[in-house]
Amino acid sequence: AQKITQTQPGMFVQEKEAVTLDCTYDTSDPSYGLFWYKQPSSGEMIFLIYQGSYDQQNATEGRYSLNFQKARKSANLVISASQLGDSAMYFCAMRENTGNQFYFGTGTSLTVIP
Amino acid sequence: DAGVIQSPRHEVTEMGQEVTLRCKPISGHDYLFWYRQTMMRGLELLIYFNNNVPIDDSGMPEDRFSAKMPNASFSTLKIQPSEPRDSAVYFCASTFSFVSKGEQYFGPGTRLTVT
Numbered sequence: 001a002q003k004i005t006q007t008q009p010g011m012f013v014q015e016k017e018a019v020t021l022d023c024t025y026d027t028s029d030p031s032y033g034l035f036w037y038k039q040p041s042s043g044e045m046i047f048l049i050y051q052g053s054y055d056q057q058n059a060t061e062g063r064y065s066l067n068f069q070k071a072r073k074s075a076n077l078v079i080s081a082s083q084l085g086d087s088a089m090y091f092c093a094m095r096e097n098t099g100n101q102f103y104f105g106t107g108t109s110l111t112v113i114p
Numbered sequence: 115d116a117g118v119i120q121s122p123r124h125e126v127t128e129m130g131q132e133v134t135l136r137c138k139p140i141s142g143h144d145y146l147f148w149y150r151q152t153m154m155r156g157l158e159l160l161i162y163f164n165n166n167v168p169i170d171d172s173g174m175p176e177d178r179f180s181a182k183m184p185n186a187s188f189s190t191l192k193i194q195p196s197e198p199r200d201s202a203v204y205f206c207a208s209t210f211s212f213v214s215k216g217e218q219y220f221g222p223g224t225r226l227t228v229t
Contacts, residue, residue, distance in 0.1 A: 050215040
């Protein structure tokens, strides 16, 4: 079974609109961390946001927020007020703390339309 | 801090040649990771080190691949002999422990082309 599933290979959003990128995960480890990374066309991987499995509140970082639904094992990334510079690949990732294992999803390509 | 440094940024080599990729992690980070990214297979974790010791190399594709970390500030990934299917972008990443978030900081990557 896939540890990280990103079901949207490509997404489009109108500039200034909000967009949600889906991520579901699979783990039996009670302690884990969830991450989102952005990879623009230039190729670098940029850390965006983190959510710990014991965190009570959803993480937020500027225009990024993580919609964490633990029971559903989902960790969707919400980008508010999309900008042209948000066009990139977005990867969801998980760290299982007990076994120190790391997993990345296959990514979602986001295109912001002017 | 300068961030994670990788060299070379681009490498073109012929099949059968030895290739060595280099990485300098962020100072103070105690974990170092090597990833490979291709269109077909996405981002794959090859190996990671903790305090210079290899912890998990289950992602290393085959014996042609080897990685070392002789000290806290330097790591190499070697492919010998190289094959066209090794063509990919290779990323190095580092992080400080798992007590905090443990987010990984990635280098700019090395684009390897094997002809």
